Amino acid sequence: MHQPSDSSNAHATPSPAVVLVSGGLDSATVLAIARRDGFEPHALSFDYGQRHRHELLAARRVCEANRVAQHIVLPLDLRSFGGSALTDTIDVPKDRSEIEMASAIPVTYVPARNTVFLSLALAWAEVLGAFDIYLGVNAVDYSGYPDCRPEFVEAFSSLAQLATRAGVEAEGKWTIHAPLIALSKSEIIRLGRQLDVDYGLTHSCYDPQDSGAACGRCDSCALRLQGFQEAGVVDPVRYQQAR
Amino acid sequence: MHQPSDSSNAHATPSPAVVLVSGGLDSATVLAIARRDGFEPHALSFDYGQRHRHELLAARRVCEANRVAQHIVLPLDLRSFGGSALTDTIDVPKDRSEIEMASAIPVTYVPARNTVFLSLALAWAEVLGAFDIYLGVNAVDYSGYPDCRPEFVEAFSSLAQLATRAGVEAEGKWTIHAPLIALSKSEIIRLGRQLDVDYGLTHSCYDPQDSGAACGRCDSCALRLQGFQEAGVVDPVRYQQAR
Numbered sequence: 009m010h011q012p013s014d015s016s017n018a019h020a021t022p023s024p025a026v027v028l029v030s031g032g033l034d035s036a037t038v039l040a041i042a043r044r045d046g047f048e049p050h051a052l053s054f055d056y057g058q059r060h061r062h063e064l065l066a067a068r069r070v071c072e073a074n075r076v077a078q079h080i081v082l083p084l085d086l087r088s089f090g091g092s093a094l095t096d097t098i099d100v101p102k103d104r105s106e107i108e109m110a111s112a113i114p115v116t117y118v119p120a121r122n123t124v125f126l127s128l129a130l131a132w133a134e135v136l137g138a139f140d141i142y143l144g145v146n147a148v149d150y151s152g153y154p155d156c157r158p159e160f161v162e163a164f165s166s167l168a169q170l171a172t173r174a175g176v177e178a179e180g181k182w183t184i185h186a187p188l189i190a191l192s193k194s195e196i197i198r199l200g201r202q203l204d205v206d207y208g209l210t211h212s213c214y215d216p217q218d219s220g221a222a223c224g225r226c227d228s229c230a231l232r233l234q235g236f237q238e239a240g241v242v243d244p245v246r247y248q249q250a251r
Numbered sequence: 252m253h254q255p256s257d258s259s260n261a262h263a264t265p266s267p268a269v270v271l272v273s274g275g276l277d278s279a280t281v282l283a284i285a286r287r288d289g290f291e292p293h294a295l296s297f298d299y300g301q302r303h304r305h306e307l308l309a310a311r312r313v314c315e316a317n318r319v320a321q322h323i324v325l326p327l328d329l330r331s332f333g334g335s336a337l338t339d340t341i342d343v344p345k346d347r348s349e350i351e352m353a354s355a356i357p358v359t360y361v362p363a364r365n366t367v368f369l370s371l372a373l374a375w376a377e378v379l380g381a382f383d384i385y386l387g388v389n390a391v392d393y394s395g396y397p398d399c400r401p402e403f404v405e406a407f408s409s410l411a412q413l414a415t416r417a418g419v420e421a422e423g424k425w426t427i428h429a430p431l432i433a434l435s436k437s438e439i440i441r442l443g444r445q446l447d448v449d450y451g452l453t454h455s456c457y458d459p460q461d462s463g464a465a466c467g468r469c470d471s472c473a474l475r476l477q478g479f480q481e482a483g484v485v486d487p488v489r490y491q492q493a494r
Contacts, residue, residue: 011371070302080331080332082328082331083326083328084327085326086374088323088325088375089323089374089481090376114386117415118374118375119368119373119375119377119378119415120371120374120377120411120414120415121374122414123370123373123374123410123414124367124370124371124374126370127363127366127367127369127370128363128367130328130362130363130366130367131332131333131361131362131363131364131366131367132332132362134333134362134363135362154413154414154415154416154418154419155414155415157413159285159413160410160413160414162416163406163409163410163413164410165374166406166409167403167406167407167410168363168366168397170397170400170402170403170406171363171365171366171397171398171403171406172363172366172398173362173397175397176397193281210316237435
């Protein structure tokens, strides 16, 4: 890891880090962790044709509340490729049991999404002179996505070292931080509350109403609601039906 | 490698492969190689804010001449990040000696470009059910770009296997084909001529005139001209000054 500035030294300039911010609760927590770790966060979000574009409004709110150094929302039309319920005309599955959610990679999987997002974070980080990238992947409540596993994150770190001028010229060592990877949703929420994350600013639903109210029934809502319940905390976002 | 169809079996449907096509001479050659290998090429180009957008016209010409199954030109605004002479307001270096060109990674390096391009090729390939990606990187006349080396390509193959549903569910094994990686520019040109590549359709110059005429002086023109000279072939594209 690049040595971030110590909070005891108010005169040091914090090292930059790129943080992938979707607008969901995981990435809002990761943003707070990057700040706690002493980095100056530069936030990156993608307008990739996701049907739940409300998350981009949430990303903006979260970044403003955290006073990030910069927030880029990059247009990236993954609909050109199709193949996912999040970007195509496939229906978002709802009301699935825990067993159903764990049994197979769901149609909401966006092919190679985290590879694409990390590669663009890598491009920006190299321009910034950063060697640290944060993302909120999670291998516990991970919906079965292959690109949320520790072995994927490790493989990307190795790739980054080989792929970049910064890596080759040995100016530093790339670190892909996935601080939530071994935490359950309720552990993430408890950690976030310690770091004063305002989860009321976040958005998780795959299929929200036009008003932004969450459906409460898609896999993402189900995992979120279960996490808040297990953490013994009330979820501050709005749902279509009172819970 | 996924088993491509055999040309002796005219009834078999060729397996799809995604081919990164920039419009330059390398990728035009790679497209012909993918076809020779028995694949049905799906071509992917990027409109990434490159100052040499003439290469996109060349990409279109090359894809049409090769009757690819599909050609996607994906808008991807890497200018948001800056940091390269190809996407920023930094001047393109010209009239550099071979020693200068080999001495350091030049300002035309686009941070993490091949990582970004391969990750998007991976996303599309997974949707297509393809397990093969072709790209025209070259470690000999490679301008010192770190993401043109064999170890980078191997690291990306490993990543692809971990990153995708197709890799995890063991439907097949990903292969990143870089058939030019050990060839000199003149060897590429000789190979391409055997495969009937029309180099008059291609574009290599980093800093062309509005008419599309090549400058003849940037690193890309210099490598191209030297390659044609060594191959004993006249370069069919237009230059600003007769050569």
